[in-house]
Amino acid sequence: MKYGVVSLFPEWVEQVGQFGVLQRALERGKISIEGFNPRDHAMDNHRTVDDRPFGGGPGMLMQIDTTQAALAQAKTALPQAPVVYLSPQGRKLDQRLVGELARLPELILLAGRYEGIDERLVAEQVDFEVSLGDYVLSGGELGAMVLIDAVSRLIPGVLGDQASAEQDSFSNLWLDCPHYTRPVDYHGETVPEVLRSGHHGRIEQWRLRQGIERSWDRRPDLFERRTLSQTELSIVNEHLSTLEKASTTRDGKDDEKPDH
Ligand SMILES: C[S@@+](CC[C@H](N)C(=O)[O-])C[C@H]1O[C@@H](n2cnc3c(N)ncnc32)[C@H](O)[C@@H]1O
Numbered sequence: 001m002k003y004g005v006v007s008l009f010p011e012w013v014e015q016v017g018q019f020g021v022l023q024r025a026l027e028r029g030k031i032s033i034e035g036f037n038p039r040d041h042a043m044d045n046h047r048t049v050d051d052r053p054f055g056g057g058p059g060m061l062m063q064i065d066t067t068q069a070a071l072a073q074a075k076t077a078l079p080q081a082p083v084v085y086l087s088p089q090g091r092k093l094d095q096r097l098v099g100e101l102a103r104l105p106e107l108i109l110l111a112g113r114y115e116g117i118d119e120r121l122v123a124e125q126v127d128f129e130v131s132l133g134d135y136v137l138s139g140g141e142l143g144a145m146v147l148i149d150a151v152s153r154l155i156p157g158v159l160g161d162q163a164s165a166e167q168d169s170f171s172n173l174w175l176d177c178p179h180y181t182r183p184v185d186y187h188g189e190t191v192p193e194v195l196r197s198g199h200h201g202r203i204e205q206w207r208l209r210q211g212i213e214r215s216w217d218r219r220p221d222l223f224e225r226r227t228l229s230q231t232e233l234s235i236v237n238e239h240l241s242t243l244e245k246a247s248t249t250r251d252g253k254d255d256e257k258p259d260h
Helices: 010-018 020-027 064-077 095-102 119-125 141-152 162-167 200-218 230-256
Strands: 002-006 032-036 083-092 106-111 128-131
Touching: 002 010, 002 064, 002 141, 010 020, 010 032, 010 141, 020 141, 032 064, 064 083, 064 106, 064 119, 083 095, 083 141, 095 141, 106 141, 128 141, 200 230
Parallel strands: 002 032, 002 106, 083 106, 083 128
Antiparallel strands: none
């Protein structure tokens, strides 16, 4: 995957490739990250890259000419790449979208600053917008870094063991199961016996069950618009009856307590 990043701070975004998994991916040529800075195209002494918005109001916008010139340079370097504008108004980034993006050979990420980018430039140059979530960042750089990290993990050969991406949260649409390492006994809490059994079938079942139960408890929205398999359905039903029993026992105990 070749990433092009159009940003006033491209060196910052490039830093995402300086550590850990992404550093190795860069070294092995699995990914590349190239920055394109609108400031390099500024003609005046102050190297201006912002401009006033029509209609007044607070804040500035990215200047059209310099942003467009940096985009044109990125498009020449990465001719197959769609242009993705990081914006709070875009499609929310989730693992499904990450998977779609990981299938592309090239991506240009446009990071806005100030109050954003002229609407006509977005309409003409941008293929789609991606949001990190319902909050406002000062610029698109952190969004570009998050996207590069999440997408690169799915590119074959980037992770040492591809299976670890497949078992991550959301990859099979459920949250990941809990994980344990040594010691077996930590402050009196022991690692579940099944994980020490060496029985792969039972371990897989346990992990699936944990992932589904966690999703039910923490992210019920993951069950919306989803048809459950027979196995998933029976895990949910068993979990519900366990929860119900626990609450009945709790209520019973509460009843036994003296009134104050
Ligand atoms: C201060 S924001 C501008 C916000 C814009 N006025 C709005 O309310 O839609 C500056 C830049 O940060 C980036 N940005 C802000 N919030 C973001 C988010 N949730 N996801 C992705 N990018 C974001 C965008 O590139 C945006 O152009």
